Amino acid sequence: MAKRSAGWSAGAARDLLRRRLAAQWIAPPGPKVQENPRNGAARITAVTERMLALQAQDYGQAVWALGVRAPGSTRSDVEAALDAGTVVRSWPMRGTLHVSTPDDLRLMLSITAARTIRSILPRYRQLGLDDDVLSRARAIATTELRGGGRASRDEFFALLTADGIEPGGQRGTHVIGRLAHEGLLCWGPTDGGRQQLVILDEWAPPGPGPGPGITWPLDENGAPAAASHDPRRTEALGEFVRRYLAGRGPATLKDFCWWSKVTVAEAKRGLDHVRDRLTPEVLDGAEHWTADDGPDRGNTDSTSSTRPAPPFHALPGFDEFLLGYPDRAPALAPEFAERIVPGNNGVFLPMLVAHGTVVGTWRRRLASGAVTVTLDPFEPLSATARAGFTRAMLRYADFLGLALVLDERRLEKGAPDA
Structure with missing residues (x-):
């Protein structure tokens, strides 16, 4: 049996994880998701709004992160949301790709972009990406993509090359990231399963709300400049x-500070602004917070908590259930951490989760109309767990529109990969 971290008792950890599963719309799914059974793209957008941002450096895993929170949805539903511009993919914080709604992306960039760019400046200098190069790249993006244009990664790199900007050695990737941090570009519609670069404000024009299109520069010490005292920044913070806590x-x-990389001072400022909409409680000796409402103010359902929540889940790699917090011990026993990130290489494998606890990993292979799933539990599975994870994998296969082939050998033995 997996050991708990010293701070969390088994009962306290179980209750915390149950509540986080519910907040993240994993178990049970959110009421708004249930109310749109035939509009798959709207359900995917509702999940994205709830979560504010989900890690998306691996496109295939990000697609399932949305789908697992909207039972009955399909990969086509996710791509329909991307093609409609209600969901986009960009770098709102930490220099890491996330999926979010366009206005939520603007909200986050208004707080994080200046600091993120400042932290990357040494790398820009190493790559020779000076102000002149970045200005030319900005002009290329504006000229070539304005008016409904779109470009794949390779097509955009070709545009840079034609202007004498060498995209190799991560230069092109950093150029795209910089223009995305500035709020100029984002990854939007799909073409053959691959996303295209578009002008963010043209593809998905800003709506009402705090922060969209507003950025506050940093002073020479890396702190928000005088403009940061604008009350709109306080509202955005x-x-x-609140949105992080809601999801x-x-x-x-x-x-929150670890996840967003917002300074403690600014995080406290934001919390104070919405304190009357949050509920504090002390768990494991630390003050925890929950939001009193969801992102759409009223997307609550008194019956949602009474619906039976399936206890077994097949979550994607990099899922926010584990990566949304710096302390992962309540969900993942430390002795199994390397099984989730083999060799500590930064790549998080898809996870088997039972009653909120990570109990194994899984892998998939796609071929000729079927998905073959190999389960790798940390310990042998009971018959109940085996049946539960089989149902979870059937959901995943249905999401892809493929038949399921389950690797029974791994299911029986629970052995690590050879």
């Missing part, structure tokens, strides 16, 4: 904090 609570302010 408050919304940032991940109970969580601490430290959790």
Whole structure:
């Protein structure tokens, strides 16, 4: 049996994880998702709004991160949301790709972009990406993509090359990332399963709300400049904090700061602005917070908590259930951490989760109309768990529109990969 971290008792950890599963719309799914059974793209957008942002450096895993929170949805539903511009993919924080709604992307960039860009400046200098190069790249993007244009990664790299900007050695990737941090570009519609670069404000024009299109520069010490005292920034900070807690609570302010890379001072400022919409409680000796409402103010359903929640889940790699918090011990026993990130290489494998606890990993192979799934539990599975994970994998196969082939050998033995 997996050991708990010293701070969390088994009962406290179980309750925390149950509540986080519910906040993240994993178990049970959110009421708004249930109310749109025939509009798959709208359901995917509702999940994205709930979560504010989900890690998406691996496109295939990100697609399932949305799908697992919207039972009955399909990969085509996710791509329909991307093609409609209600969901986009970009770098809102930490230099890491996430999926979000366009206005939520603007909200986050308004707080995080200046600091993120500042942290990457040494790498820009190493790559020779000076102000002149970046200005030319900005002009290329504006000229070539304005008016409904779109470009794949390779097509955009070709445009850079034609202007004398060598995209090799990560230069092109950093150029795209910089223009995305500035709010100029984002990954939007799909073409053959691959996303295209578009002008963010043209593809998905800003809507009402705090922060869209507003950025606050940093002073020479890396702190927000005088413009940061604008009350709109306080409102944006408050919304940032509240939305994180709505989709991940109970969580601490430290959790939010780690996840967003917002400074402690600004995080406290945001929390104070929305304190009357949050509920505090002490768990494991630390102050945790939950939001009193969801992102759409009223997307609650008194019956949602009474619906039976399936206890077994096949979550994708990099899922926010584990990566949305710096302390992963409540969900993942430390002795199994390397099984999730083999060799500590930064690549998180898809996870088997039972009653909120990570109990194994899984892998997939796609071929000729079927998906073959290999389960790799940390310990042998009971008959109940085996049946539960089989149902979870059937959901995944249905999401892809493929037949399921389950690797029974791994299911029986629970052995690590050879």
